Amino acid sequence: MAFGQGNGLQRQVISTLDNQGRDVMGLDTLAWKYPDSSIVSGSLLTVESNHFCVLKSRGAVLDVYETGQHQIITPDKPILGNIVQGFFGGNSPWQYEAIYVQRSKLLAQNKGIATSKEMAIMEYTVDYYVHVDTKDDAVKLITHMPFAGERIPMAELTAYAGPVIEQAINQIVQVTPMEQINERIHDIIELAKGHLSEFLDIYGVHLNDVKVLIMPQDARMRELISLRAFGMSELEAVRMYLALKMADMGLVSAPNAAAGTPFQIGSSTLGTFDVGATAGLPK
Incomplete structure (x- = not known):
């Protein structure tokens, strides 16, 4: 896959678009490094409206470009052509990095577990949006966060x-x-927003909306708490939970379990349900 026109010591068109016109950064990349470091004077740098581009040489930041097309002027201009071919074996003595930084809002998500006061295990999901706002932020990002390969x-x-x-x-x-x-x-x-915002600022990343969802890890506990939300007492919630499970099994005694009343067949009373008894059996 090629991203620019020309190679080696020829002038190039440097862009994030591939040969099919698709943005290689997508929605899951904060920064992307243009794969060819042999950038020479006169090359055309194209920056889309949702990107910054940071030009580096030997670790130093030369410039940061915003939206538009920019002609790059580099110190290698005086010794192009045959002199470079003969003296340097065809390789430019100057190596440059064109690093594109995403400035659109991107969605991030973290999941994990926490423990309540009773040491019950709770699952949490945190969704939040982030973006890089300024040229200085773009430099902070590529300075403090290492690249995993080219991105x-x-x-x-x-x-x-x-x-x-x-x-x-x-x-x-x-x-x-x-x-x-x-x-x-x-x-x-x-609290999460404050801590996260302060942390991300080190990397030049701005935090936007944050959404947090927390629920018990145990599915039964989630159902019981849902029943409690209807205003039931702990005993009523457990009875209703038992009744729902019995109803799923097709047991006709499920309503009795919910009400905590005896189950009768004809004139015979089989027993009264309580939460400590085995479903379907009398006390």
């Missing part, structure tokens, strides 16, 4: 942010009873 994927950002999010969520969840965690979801979001 910085969103997965690398979320890996860096994971411990920060986990610490912020556990700070509140660990001292909160399980049933009250959702009542404090606003506090959890604000």
